[in-house]
Amino acid sequence: MRVLRGKEVRNRIFKDIEVQIKNFEDSPRLLSIVIGDDPASVAYSNAKGRKAAALGVMFKCLNINEKTSQKDAEGIIKDEIKNFDPDGIIIETPVPGHLDFVRLTNLIPPYADVDCQRMDNLGRLLSGKPLYIPATPGAVLEILKHYDIETEGKDIVIVGRSMTVGMPLSVLLLRKSSSANATVTVCHSRTKNLREHSKRADILIVAAGKPGLIDAEMTSPKSIIIDVGTNYIDGKLVGDVDFESISEKVSAATPVPGGVGPVTTAFLLKNLVNAYERKRNKIKHGAGL
Ligand code: NAP
Numbered sequence: 001m002r003v004l005r006g007k008e009v010r011n012r013i014f015k016d017i018e019v020q021i022k023n024f025e026d027s028p029r030l031l032s033i034v035i036g037d038d039p040a041s042v043a044y045s046n047a048k049g050r051k052a053a054a055l056g057v058m059f060k061c062l063n064i065n066e067k068t069s070q071k072d073a074e075g076i077i078k079d080e081i082k083n084f085d086p087d088g089i090i091i092e093t094p095v096p097g098h099l100d101f102v103r104l105t106n107l108i109p110p111y112a113d114v115d116c117q118r119m120d121n122l123g124r125l126l127s128g129k130p131l132y133i134p135a136t137p138g139a140v141l142e143i144l145k146h147y148d149i150e151t152e153g154k155d156i157v158i159v160g161r162s163m164t165v166g167m168p169l170s171v172l173l174l175r176k177s178s179s180a181n182a183t184v185t186v187c188h189s190r191t192k193n194l195r196e197h198s199k200r201a202d203i204l205i206v207a208a209g210k211p212g213l214i215d216a217e218m219t220s221p222k223s224i225i226i227d228v229g230t231n232y233i234d235g236k237l238v239g240d241v242d243f244e245s246i247s248e249k250v251s252a253a254t255p256v257p258g259g260v261g262p263v264t265t266a267f268l269l270k271n272l273v274n275a276y277e278r279k280r281n282k283i284k285h286g287a288g289l
Pocket of ligand 1: 093159162163164207210245262264265
């Protein structure tokens with residue numbers, strides 16, 4: 001089995017943006033908002049902080065208590081945006097269930113929406129004219145491209161239909177473009193016979209947040225597997241795929257850790273560099289796509 005490591009892909013992206021950042025007059029500023037203490041949210045934010053510092057990006061993590069009301073959370077975020085004046089903003093997910101995520105994302109200025117979290121930006125993505133491609137789906141596409149994995153005409157099965165990963169990824173892979181043109185099936189918790197779908201996939205992308213959901217029985221020898229899952233079991237990071245079980249059977253797979261995660265961070269920082277330029281060049285909202 002071919003192991004599709006994210007490190008090479010990440011390093012290539014960093015090499016490009018490092019040069020751009022060095023030529024900027026000042027440091028791009030990234031605000032990461034973590035509401036509550038979900039381990040995956042905290043880990044994503046920390047990873048961005050580490051990489052941002054190494055690249056000369058000014059990074060701030062705004063921690064908001066998980067019991068904060070909608071009104072108070074909105075007030076805290078508005079104040080921070082005013083004070084820190086970020087070029088890019090990401091609200092780490094998941095957020096506590098009592099909060100209205102759409103209303104929170106509406107506080108992000110469109111040009112600073114580097115993870116494409118605002119509904120209007122998701123609409124632009126659907127229409128084929130995104131301001132930014134969301135980082136995790138972008139990372140999956142970068143991995144496929146880096147390893148010369150063709151998608152045109154392929155059966156791609158995505159497990160998960162969230163607005164962060166599964167849904168936008170399905171749209172991107174369906175685009176009428178030689179770098180997409182896939183036949184996409186999106187599965188979710190109510191899908192009957194997941195195994196039937198996963199087994200026939202040429203490319204199986206798993207973003208369910210369920211450790212061990214996919215094992216060798218759910219795959220076939222032709223399967224190329226991209227594991228987006230980020231789960232912590234007794235403090236250890238694992239994906240949604242039982243890597244050991246599938247490694248004897250499938251054609252290629254991303255590991256966890258060391259697969260999609262590092263590329264996601266790099267992709268987000270690439271979007272931040274674009275956001276910095278967009279703001280400085282005063283490119284109007286909706287222009288320069
Ligand atoms: P989410 O919002 O919880 O969505 C999970 C999706 O998986 C839902 O659509 C859900 O179906 C589906 N699902 C859950 N259990 C299933 C099952 N047994 N069979 C089939 N489908 C099932 O999660 P998310 O934000 O998309 O994230 C998914 C995973 O990716 C998480 O582990 C997250 O931490 C990880 N992640 C990783 C990165 C990275 O850079 N590596 C970035 C973002 C997220 P329903 O819609 O029916 O509920």
